[in-house]
Amino acid sequence: MEFVIEMNNIRKEFPGIVANNNITLQVKKGEIHALLGENGAGKSTLMNVLFGLYQPEKGEIKVKGKTVKITDPNVANELGIGMVHQHFMLVQNFSVTENIILGSEPTKNGSINIKLAANEIAELSKKYGLAVDPYAKIEDISVGMQQRVEILKTLYRGADILIFDEPTAALTPQEIKELIQILKRLINEGKSIILITHKLKEIMEVCDRCTVIRKGEGIGTVNVADTNEEQLAALMVGREVNFSVDKVDATPGKDVLVINNLTVHDARNIPSVVGLDLTVKAGEILGIAGVDGNGQTELIEAITGLRKAKSGSIKLNGKELINHSARKITEAGIGHIPQDRHKHGLVLDFSVGENIVLQSYYKQPFSKFGILNFNKIFEQAKKLIKEYDVRTPSEYTPARALSGGNQQKAIIAREVDRSPDFLIAAQPTRGLDVGAIEFIHSKLVEERDKGRAVLLVSFELDEVMNLSDRIAVIYEGKIVDIVDPKTTNEQELGLLMAGGKREREGVS
Amino acid sequence: MQRLLQNEKIVNILIPVMAAVLGMVAGAIIMFLGGYDPVKGYTALWNGIFGSPRSIGETIRAMSPLILAGLAVGFAFKTGLFNIGVEGQLLVGWLASVWIGYALNLPGIIHLPLAIIAAAAAGALWGLVPGLLKAYFKVHEVIVTIMMNYIALYVTADLIKRFLYAGNEKSYKVKESASLASSFLATITDNSRLHYGIVVAILAAIIMWYLLEKTTKGFELRAVGFNQHASSYAGMSVKKNIILSMVISGAFGGMAGAMEGLGTFQNMTVLSAFTGTGFNGIAVALLGANHAFGIILAAALFGGLRTAAPQMSFNANVPSELIDIVIALIIFFVASSYLIRLLLTRLRKEGK
Numbered sequence: 001m002e003f004v005i006e007m008n009n010i011r012k013e014f015p016g017i018v019a020n021n022n023i024t025l026q027v028k029k030g031e032i033h034a035l036l037g038e039n040g041a042g043k044s045t046l047m048n049v050l051f052g053l054y055q056p057e058k059g060e061i062k063v064k065g066k067t068v069k070i071t072d073p074n075v076a077n078e079l080g081i082g083m084v085h086q087h088f089m090l091v092q093n094f095s096v097t098e099n100i101i102l103g104s105e106p107t108k109n110g111s112i113n114i115k116l117a118a119n120e121i122a123e124l125s126k127k128y129g130l131a132v133d134p135y136a137k138i139e140d141i142s143v144g145m146q147q148r149v150e151i152l153k154t155l156y157r158g159a160d161i162l163i164f165d166e167p168t169a170a171l172t173p174q175e176i177k178e179l180i181q182i183l184k185r186l187i188n189e190g191k192s193i194i195l196i197t198h199k200l201k202e203i204m205e206v207c208d209r210c211t212v213i214r215k216g217e218g219i220g221t222v223n224v225a226d227t228n229e230e231q232l233a234a235l236m237v238g239r240e241v242n243f244s245v246d247k248v249d250a251t252p253g254k255d256v257l258v259i260n261n262l263t264v265h266d267a268r269n270i271p272s273v274v275g276l277d278l279t280v281k282a283g284e285i286l287g288i289a290g291v292d293g294n295g296q297t298e299l300i301e302a303i304t305g306l307r308k309a310k311s312g313s314i315k316l317n318g319k320e321l322i323n324h325s326a327r328k329i330t331e332a333g334i335g336h337i338p339q340d341r342h343k344h345g346l347v348l349d350f351s352v353g354e355n356i357v358l359q360s361y362y363k364q365p366f367s368k369f370g371i372l373n374f375n376k377i378f379e380q381a382k383k384l385i386k387e388y389d390v391r392t393p394s395e396y397t398p399a400r401a402l403s404g405g406n407q408q409k410a411i412i413a414r415e416v417d418r419s420p421d422f423l424i425a426a427q428p429t430r431g432l433d434v435g436a437i438e439f440i441h442s443k444l445v446e447e448r449d450k451g452r453a454v455l456l457v458s459f460e461l462d463e464v465m466n467l468s469d470r471i472a473v474i475y476e477g478k479i480v481d482i483v484d485p486k487t488t489n490e491q492e493l494g495l496l497m498a499g500g501k502r503e504r505e506g507v508s
Numbered sequence: 509m510q511r512l513l514q515n516e517k518i519v520n521i522l523i524p525v526m527a528a529v530l531g532m533v534a535g536a537i538i539m540f541l542g543g544y545d546p547v548k549g550y551t552a553l554w555n556g557i558f559g560s561p562r563s564i565g566e567t568i569r570a571m572s573p574l575i576l577a578g579l580a581v582g583f584a585f586k587t588g589l590f591n592i593g594v595e596g597q598l599l600v601g602w603l604a605s606v607w608i609g610y611a612l613n614l615p616g617i618i619h620l621p622l623a624i625i626a627a628a629a630a631g632a633l634w635g636l637v638p639g640l641l642k643a644y645f646k647v648h649e650v651i652v653t654i655m656m657n658y659i660a661l662y663v664t665a666d667l668i669k670r671f672l673y674a675g676n677e678k679s680y681k682v683k684e685s686a687s688l689a690s691s692f693l694a695t696i697t698d699n700s701r702l703h704y705g706i707v708v709a710i711l712a713a714i715i716m717w718y719l720l721e722k723t724t725k726g727f728e729l730r731a732v733g734f735n736q737h738a739s740s741y742a743g744m745s746v747k748k749n750i751i752l753s754m755v756i757s758g759a760f761g762g763m764a765g766a767m768e769g770l771g772t773f774q775n776m777t778v779l780s781a782f783t784g785t786g787f788n789g790i791a792v793a794l795l796g797a798n799h800a801f802g803i804i805l806a807a808a809l810f811g812g813l814r815t816a817a818p819q820m821s822f823n824a825n826v827p828s829e830l831i832d833i834v835i836a837l838i839i840f841f842v843a844s845s846y847l848i849r850l851l852l853t854r855l856r857k858e859g860k
Contacts, residue, residue, distance in 0.1 A: 326741065331743075336741070343737045347731050347734045348735065349735075350731065358742045371723055374722075
């Protein structure tokens with residue numbers, strides 16, 4: 001059998017880490033080949049190697065049987081490799097045609113022959129059933145359409161091997177259905193496709209074979225027809241969890257946060273939290289497990305007042321808080337360790353001390369009659385820096401100068417010290433080293449043991465499983481199931497997160 | 509020296525100082541190339557700034573509106589906004605101060621402050637419009653403030669002609685009870701036009717510093733300027749702070765107009781072109797690193813250069829336009845502070 005792409009024993013290192021180690025990916029002509037792995041497993045690195053953005057340290061690449069050296073994306077283009085990026089690379093106020101020909105404009109007497117190109121694009125669009133208007137402006141068309149423009153871009157340049165990087169991440173369910181039709185049409189017309197994804201359902205639906213990578217290692221390639229979602233999930237995460245958090249069993253108390261039938265739209269005004277119900281009790285850590293983009297961000301933003309909810313109810317200790325101002329919600333007793341510490345958590349140009357009082361600067365003792373009391377502010381900062389082991393030269397140092405772990409500790413110090421009844425920890429350990437992770441985990445457990453309700457949102461399954469007393473799985477804006485971390489496993493969670501169903505002994 | 513260079517604060521002060529020095533040096537080179545004697549030129553300049561009580565008086569007089577214009581730009585900058593509308597705010601403030609100063613009959617202790625407050629209020633109103641548009645409709649403040657400049661230019665001219673016209677393209681003069689002029693200051697500076705405006709300007713600088721650095725409102729304004737996301741996360745109203753910032757910035761701009769109306773000129777001319785003071789405020793704020801006290805020093809430099817420019821042309825035959833080149837060069841060097849920073853880091857490394 002002939003392979004259109006062979007990547008044999010690829011190894012790619014970055015300073016300090018091996019992103020790809022001994023990965024082999026072989027794509028047959030006319031197949032849809034899935035590349036499966038968790039966030040950060042090395043999928044994008046591998047594809048960037050294929051696309052000429054990175055040079056591998058070891059291994060060989062063969063395209064259509066010939067050994068090649070892909071030094072930059074232009075070489076990849078010439079070899080017929082095209083990439084549809086997850087984040088579209090389009091000029092918003094250019095027309096579809098202008099975007100597609102960008103960089104390879106057909107010219108006639110020195111001026112661009114738009115009409116010729118537009119006709120050609122219309123033809124391509126018809127051939128593959130894309131229904132794209134060559135004269136439409138990018139800013140006026142939907143995300144799904146924009147993605148088709150990206151597909152046309154690769155086809156226009158003569159690609160016959162198309163790489164799709166998480167193509168369904170930004171699409172609505174309807175658009176996903178249409179995309180799947182397009183993928184099948186492309187195959188029928190003789191193209192080959194590599195689909196980068198971590199959604200098992202899609203793999204089962206459209207792919208022929210699937211190569212799994214885990215933490216940079218090639219795990220193997222399976223025929224999709226011979227496998228099932230459970231097996232794929234096991235291959236993707238499949239490892240024993242060995243470092244767990246020391247904690248005693250939770251003693252959950254009363255309901256602290258009760259969410260009923262919450263609906264929230266995202267920035268594009270598309271529903272991303274849909275009729276969600278959730279209860280978090282005092283003295284427990286409720287973990288939310290889910291693939292990025294299933295409504296976690298919007299859920300947190302709605303709870304904390306950073307985004308207006310469309311409908312529903314969010315009650316803290318029985319008090320309705322939906323669509324109150326962020327400050328009112330903070331004062332009602334909600335602490336929030338935000339997902340993006342640089343964007344939301346800190347004013348990086350402020351000193352550590354000023355950041356410590358970011359939520360309380362307007363209250364006594366930090367200010368009186370609108371005048372700040374810097375003595376008290378820096379006293380408080382000094383105290384918390386010591387208590388939370390924030391490694392900083394001083395409380396006057398700009399937050400920008402601290403390491404990620406210490407920045408995160410400062411945020412946690414600020415949020416936890418206010419002793420809120422309800423604490424949201426979103427991705428609390430993202431990008432941190434093991435020491436900081438342990439510290440933050442133990443702090444969260446400590447808060448739980450003090451009787452606070454903690455909501456943990458994380459894309460790290462390990463973290464959710466180790467810390468949580470209950471795990472709520474979010475999928476497409478709904479809590480689809482609540483499982484006990486003691487009786488569940490990563491395979492089951494992975495399956496639920498990808499929209500699968502659990503075989504239940506008894507309905508809870 | 510190396511120890512000093514390790515200190516970020518000192519480096520931040522060194523940058524504008526070095527920019528000023530480099531600007532002067534480059535100016536000297538240009539003078540030399542143009543066939544003028546740079547030593548003679550700068551001597552004349554020095555004398556023009558400090559040479560006599562009168563020139564010192566004129567320098568300080570020129571400083572006052574520049575300080576306030578610089579504060580207006582700097583304040584907006586500190587809160588993440590670019591107010592190019594200081595010129596317009598200055599014009600409406602100028603008119604408001606002259607109007608109140610002319611039309612009312614009040615004891616000086618009320619009349620003068622009232623006229624200054626009127627100027628601040630007019631400037632604040634001129635800042636409010638772009639502030640509102642920015643906060644609620646995301647219209648960029650640069651565009652709106654530029655348009656507000658033209659509106660101010662022609663509206664003030666029209667209002668003078670309609671209501672305050674004294675003939676010869678000038679408005680009526682303000683009453684003595686609203687005047688900042690001082691015969692005492694004029695006497696000790698050999699009949700310069702020095703007036704009490706400098707006191708107002710320095711007070712305003714202190715107010716800006718105190719407001720930004722010591723109050724909760726200032727904390728919010730700075731936070732919004734640095735990071736709007738974190739500010740709204742912390743429960744601050746980004747919209748309100750944007751509007752407030754433009755209003756306060758505009759008030760400073762309006763007070764700069766009062767310096768001219770109640771101080772230097774005692775009336776307002778029907779202007780057909782901008783005064784330029786508002787735009788110079790941008791340069792002053794830039795050189796002063798948007799810091800209240802830096803702005804005072806920068807205003808002193810620019811004010812001095814401007815008042816002494818005619819002297820330089822008169823005594824050393826160097827065309828006064830050359831001062832504009834020097835000012836432009838200083839701004840260039842401040843703007844390319846990255847270059848100077850690089851130079852200083854190099855020095856720091858070699859010291860190790």
